Amino acid sequence: MSLRGLDGLLEGAPSFARALDAAGTDAEFSVSDGLRAPLIAGLIHRRRKAGDRGAYLLIAATSREADAIRQAIASLIPEARTTEFPAWETLPHERLSPSAETVGRRAEALRMLRDYRDDSAQSEAGPLVMVASVRAALQPVSPHAALAEPVVLRAGEEPRIGGAETGLESLSRKLVDFAYTRVDMVTRRGEFAVRGGILDVFPPAAEQAMRVDFFGDEVDQIRRFSVSDQRSAGDPVELLELWPARELLLTDEVRARAAELLPKFPALSTMLEKMTEGIAVEGMESLLPQLVPGLAPLTGLLPDGGAVLVVSPERVSGRAVSLAETNREFLEAAWHAATVGAETPVPTGDSGMLTVAELRRASHDRPWWSLTGFVRDAEDLDGAVSSTGPNDAEGGDEPRGLTVIDGVDDAIITVQGGPVRRSATDSDATAQALVHLSRRLADGWRAIVTAQGVGLVERARDLLLETGAAARIVEELPAELEHGVIYLVTGIAWQGFENEEAKLLLETEAEFFGRTVTAQGQTGQKLARRRGKNVVDPLKLVAGDHVVHETHGIGQFVELTQRMVPTGIGRDAGKALREYLVIEYASTKRGMPKDKLYVPTDQLDQLSRYVGGEAPALSKMGGSDWEGAKKKARKAVRDIAVELVKLYSARMASPGHAFSTDTPWQRELEEAFPYAETLDQLTTIDEVKRDMERPVPMDRLLAGDVGFGKTEVAVRAAFKAVQDGKQVAMLVPTTLLANQHFETFQNRFAGFPVQLRALSRFQTDKEAKETLEGLAAGTVDVVIGTHRLLADSVIYKDLGLLIIDEEQRFGVEHKDSLKKLKTGVDILAMSATPIPRTLEMAVTGIREMSTLATPPEDRHPIxxxxxxxxxxxxxxxxxxxxxxxxxxxxxxxxxxxxxxxxxxxxxxxxxxxxxxxxxxxxxxxxxxxxxxxxxxxxxxxxxxxxxxxxxxxxxxxxxxxxxxxxxxxxxxxxxxxxxxxxxxxxxxxxxxxxxxxxxxxxxxxxxxxxxxxELGSGMQVALKDLELRGAGNLLGGEQSGHIAGVGFDLYLRMIGEAVNTFKGEDVQTTTELILELPVDAHIPEDYVESERLRLEAYQKFSAASHPQAPAENVELVLEELTDRYGEPPAEVARLAAVSALRRRASILGLTKVVALGPTLRLEPVTLLDSRRMRMTRMYPGGKYTESTKTLQIPLPGGTASARSPLAGVGQRSTPDDGDIVKWTSTVVATLLEPDPGPAAAAPATS
The missing domain is CATH 3.40.50.300 (P-loop containing nucleotide triphosphate hydrolases)
Known part of the structure; x- marks a missing residue:
């Protein structure tokens, strides 16, 4: 599907054909926007027919314009290889490095240039077209970027560096030389991590990070992996090339030059000293001109042949001048800021940028084509070209004079044609388009309509057929267009045009539907997702952080430490390493040091992060203050719980509308979304649709940071409701937001029969009256407005969905009106920073909650x-x-x-x-x-x-x-x-x-x-706000005291427990389980070297051992560790078995599973008579004490007189640690768990 052949259809126009005759030399063309891409395609085709196999560089004023041209050229010349050469986001002197993604995209473009030059098969297959903004084109290119050789990794072979084979250790050093950053865990482009025989690396130009398994020095397997969950995904990859992550590499020559600069620039001594030591530092690229000789202009890197095209040369020259001026201004501002403590700027001397004239000189004898939008009259042409001679290229940024073309009278060639004409009176773009196309066809014109998505093309065909027009969808344009037929094709055109000479009309989706075309989003890798719960994040836990232990209260994290503990039984007894988190508590005795609690790493689920105000007072271990604080807080939340349960009950009792499953139009709308949805967006959209399809009214909170895609979720939910004949109201806090959403919805609903209206102070009385009448009559499907929607005068015929944006912005005075609207209606509330009250309802299950925590593609931190x-x-x-x-x-x-x-x-x-x-x-x-x-x-x-x-x-x-x-x-x-x-x-x-x-x-x-x-930091900011302002300002003074006493996280959980109690549901109370077995179960340092990553793994096992976690989660954690770190050692396998045992014991309500000497002790236990008989038979010497609810079983291989065999796990004479864990699990299963199936007469425990 493409617009191939469009330039051929225009060759019948004399002015277009005349322009193509200039393909062999310098020329300036006067051409309208819509005809620029077809003209460029025609010029390239003409040169290739003449045998030219060069590459083409297109320079535009902005990157947005450059990318639009690139997409249009790719549609017009499908066989072409197109790429964008992006500019740095920083100015040359700034002490900021360009992002690794930008460096990767630039390196990829340069690699394509080099491959095209060196591989004749590529140049024969189709042209290479590179586009660049003037900013990117004028910045000279480092030879480190242009000439670097990649590291080549191929499955079944050793890595190759410069053609020579090498091992993992040498590869790691090379990646450091290539300016990759070595980290514990890869989350961003330009990072790598080595764990045993596994290399994780995120190449700057790659869409996904890569995991390389080594067998010795040989590459065993290459896989993609997701940085969001660190898991491998997809099929293995055969070949991986690793290119530099920066455009300045710290080679021996660069380090020597950095040392020479040290005495000249003492203000930059810290940066230069690190560089001399081979340490890559932020902003070092600003020193490129001083450190690397031979910076090359972009035009000088092009293969022989081809041409350079400048789009809007007037704007390009103007921006080149502005670039130099702005650079100088920024340098002055930076020096001024340095006087009050800011960083000293890098003195680059000149602006670090070339001029347009220098760029042109470096293009040598290639044709230089300029495409201007200015229409030149014949009388003006003499004056336009007489001021410069044919080779006058000197003197700043003014373009040199153009050579005279044989057979062409004027050096400036005008191509006839202009934009699609429209009536200014009719506001319905589609209706205008249909009328206009009909008139043109009647006058003998040929017509093409193009859109980016198949769905929109089909929608356009349906609309045209409804008017009686002959509309035909084609994969590609035929060589001759049939008169009286409108051809519809999927493709990207820059803009529409009308050409009187060829009697040819092209309309894009922007002209036909009245929607703004957005460049297609790039599918790529998501950034690491943040934890939604307020749990202890082991990747961010630092000494001094306050944490809350459910049993012992508020403490302060000190360190992660290791201790030796007894392991094994009898003759095999020994010592094993165990890791603990050290938490400090207030001293129980005056004048004595603080008490310390050693929390085993498999009990991290007992800890949560403290949020609740100023630095809190530490609790006393075993003291009454913590229990008192919890008791007061529980009493305080009862009233809140009663109110919340009333809301929940009313909602469950209300009859709701069960919406239908998705229609073809729904899928069509979603396919037209111009960006790649994030994983969170897709999950949330599914959750919202599932809620809407249930008969119970939806009440869902969508929490997501600003710009994370909440509006698109609302668009899809609204469209789904309209498909079922229901009306949708979207309530927003400000008139500006109403207007903004109206524009967005209008663009997204373009081409669909949805009646959309706005209602705010921006509308006139007449418009508001028409909207109100339409809502009452049912002719208005979707209304977007401010609190005016809450007025008594607003009557809906059949409201099905209410969307509330920034819900926390609506005051108490709006609540009663909202309650009237909400009855029996599906609710979708959206917020960037939910207030604690909103979080209460979401966390306690009164409202469902979705979180958008993954940034959209290609977003950078601000x-x-x-x-x-x-x-x-x-x-x-x-x-x-x-x-x-x-x-x-x-x-x-x-x-x-x-x-x-x-x-x-x-x-x-x-x-x-x-x-x-x-x-x-x-x-x-x-x-x-x-x-x-x-x-x-x-x-x-x-x-x-x-x-x-x-x-x-x-x-x-x-x-x-x-x-x-x-x-x-x-x-x-x-x-x-x-x-x-x-x-x-x-x-x-x-x-x-x-x-x-x-x-x-x-x-x-x-x-x-x-x-x-960083992206997605809204929740962190909201929690910090809670600390700075104090919870009293948000929840009232009484509640704030309770939050400060127990922490916000535990406070919310208490509300949840109280709500469940009032709802008559079982409250899952998690009691602290002490599980101590003489086994070596830990994560060795030589398996996971990083302390914080070991802590993360322990936390995952801890979460998997929670009684409410699915049984398979422990195995999933083990699979993840195998994927990330390789085959786990026996200690880790035992840790997984202990975690599974902990989960089973917690479900049974046990508080102790402890090996004391030769005996296993379990409590509390209620043992039925049938189970006592089983114990006597299977575990001789076992003892049950009913008064203390204690069960004691002799350990296998112990020294007790009654020896217990390894029932269920074999009869090994000297049991290893793994046998002991399996044996304990068997004891728990056979004596305490209910028998499977209907034969189980009664539960074994209570």
Whole structure:
């Protein structure tokens, strides 16, 4: 499915054919946007017909434009290999390294160039087309990136470095030389880990991380693995090539030059000293010009032949000049910031960038084609070319004069044609398209409609057939188009066009459906998922952290330590290593050191992280204070539990609508989603659909960080409801958010018969009246609005789904109205930072909860700067964003001075188009400003916190917050979430008044934001907010005391237990189980070297041993360890067996399974008479004491007079540790567990 042959259909147009005749030389073309990609395809085809086998470099003003051209060319020339050469996200002098992903994509593009040059079969098969933004094209390329040889790993062979075979140890050293970072656990591109004979590595350009199993020095197997759960996935891979992870490698020559620079740049001594030692440091790429000679222009790396194409040369030249200016400004701002403690910038001398003229000179004798959008009249042509001679390439960035083409009078060639014409009166794009196509066909034109997805093409055909038009879906365009037929094809066109000469019309989905086309998301690897529960995260536990032990109370983590414990029985008794977490508690005796608790690593489920306010007082072990605090808290949560159970009962009693399963249109809508869904999104969508298909009303909370895809879940749920003839209401807290969601839903529902309306102060009285009438009559399917939706005047004919966005923003005054709406209706509530009250309901099961914790593809953490305000910093930050054609939010929260602030910004950055938005503007003024910013008519939006929720503008990737010390923590997090919603690197500047000292709380708030800048940190910020503000501000003073006393996590669990009690359900009380057997069951250091990863493995076994965990979980943990670390030793296998035994014992309510001397002791036990007889028969010498509910069984191979055989596990004379665990499990099963099947007369225990 492609648009192959479109340029051939246009060759019948004289001006297009005339343009193709210029394929052999320099030329400037005047051509409309829609015809640019077909012209480029035609020029490439013409040169290849003439025998040229070179590669083509397309330079555009921005990366977004470059990628759009690349996709269009790939559709027009399916046999072409297309790639984008991306720019660094950083400026040359900044002490920031480009992301490993960017480095990988650049290396992949350069590798394709080199392979194309060296492999004639590739160049014969089809052209190579590389696209680049002007920023990427003007940055000289390091020979380390252009000339590096990869490390080659092939199954069944030893690794090869530069053609020579080597082993795993040498490979590890080479990866360090290639600037990979050695870590315990691989989660990001550019990292590697070695564990025994297993290498985990995440190549910068790869979609997934790779796991390489070695047998000696030979590669045994190569597998992909998921960094989210560290498990292998998919079929084995035969070949893996590892390329450098950075563009500056610390070779001997580079280290020597770094040493030479040390005396010249003392301010950079720390960075340079590490580099001389061979340690890669953040921002070292900024020293490339000083450390690496022979930086090459991109055009100089192209194979012979081909051509260079510049799209919109006026904008490209302008941006080249802006790039140099912005770089200089940033350097000045950085030097100024360095005077108040910031890092010293790297003195690059010049801007570190080439000029367009230098780039052109390096292209040598290749044709240089310029495609401009300016239409030149014939009278202007003489003046346009007379000022420069044929070879006048000197003198800055002005393009040199173009050579005269034989048979062509003018050096500037105009291609006739323009955009698809539209009436400005009709707002329905599809209706306009149908009428327009009909008229064109009647006038003898030929027509093509193209869309990215098969579903949209089929939808367009159905709409055309309904009007009586002849519509035909084709895989590829025929050489001749039949008159009177509209051809529909799946493909990507940059824009639609109309060409009068060829009488040819092409409409894209943007013109036909009125939807904005978004570049296809790239399927790739998800980042590591975060833990949803507030458990102790062993990967982040550090000495000094406060934890809560269910039995002993609040303590402080000290360290992970190892102790020798007795193992074996009788003659085989010995010592084994066991690992413990050391927790400190308050001293039970005044003046004495703190008490210490050694928690076995298989009991980590007893610990949770403490959240609840200032640093808490440590509990006393065995004291009454902890039990007292728990007793008070349990009493306090009873009232909350009663209220929650009432809500639950009312919901369960309400009759709901069971929605139908997905329709073909539902699948069509979902296929048209332009991005790759994250794993969390897919899971959540399934959960929501499952809830909707049940007859009980749905009440689900969707918690997800800003920009993590909550809206798409809402879109799909709303569409599912409409498919069943139900109405949908979406309630949002602000008018801006209503407008934003309306735009999103409108784009997603384009082409489907869904009546969508908005209801907020942005609508006129007439529009609001029409919407209300439509809701009552059932003609409006979906309404999106603010609290106006809660008014008594809003009547729904058949409301089926209510979506509430940012639910915590609705106050008490809205609750009664919401309750009326909610009766019998499915509810989907969404929040980025759920308040504790919302969490209570979700955690206790009153509401279902889904979490979006996986960032969408290609997202980067937001670079966060905290510092004093300076004009230089503001000017440079804005200019940096304008350079990549982005937009800027500037938040100033005082309406009285916001005008002066905007004027100051306009003065600092005269080229920026500045707009102002605040809540005191009239509805229509505010709507117009936001709409204009959305449509990119303004570059900088100076606003109050009205943008805190509601603006989802992917093109805005810098936010500057003035007087950031005056805002709350969650508010600052929400504001920062306005940026970073696209593949571009985002920047957030939190500025404060340099003349006023920061308060302690303000300082802590800003420090928290700087520390929690990773994707998905919303929950961490919310919990920190709970600490800083105190729970009393959120839950009331009385509750806050109880939360501080027991910690937020245990407090929520207590509510859950109380709720279950009132619901009449069994409350699963987890009692502390002491399980001590004389066996060596631990994770050896030589199996898992990293302490934190051993702790993580222990925690997984601990979680698998929980009584509510599925029985197979222990085996799954063992499988995971085998996958990640290789075949486990016997100690780990025994640890798995002990975990399985712990789970069985916990289910039976045992609190002790202990080997004391030669005897196994179990308690509490209720042993039926039949089981006592079984004990006497199977375990001679066994003893049951009814008064203490204690069971004692002689250990096998022990020294007791009554020896117990290894019943059920063989008759080995000297039992090993594994036998003892199996034997104990058999004792538990045969004496305490109910017999399987209906024959079991009564349970063995109580």
């Amino acid at each position: 670079l966060t700067f905290v510092g004093p305000r300076s004009d230089r910093q503001i000017s440079a930050a804005i200019r940096r964003e304008l350079l990549r054609e982005g937009q800027v939010f500037f938040v100033h929260n005082r309406v009285s001075s916001i005008g002066r602030t905007a004027a100051k910004i306009a003065e600092l950055v005269p080229e920026a188009r500045v707009a102002v938005a605040h809540g005191k503007l009239s509805e229509h003024q505010l709507e117009q400003v936001v709409q204009d910013f959305w449509e990119r008519k303004f570059d900088v939006l100076v606003s109050t916190t009205i943008i805190e929720t509601g603006l989802d503008i992917a093109n805005a990737n810098t936010i500057i917050i003035d007087q950031a010390d005056k805002y709350g923590l969650s508010q600052l997090h929400q504001l920062r979430g306005r940026v970073g919603r696209s593949r571009e690197r985002a920047y957030a500047y939190f500025l404060y008044d340099p003349d006023k000292p920061l308060t302690e709380h303000a300082n802590e708030r800003l420090e928290t934001l700087a520390a929690n800048n």
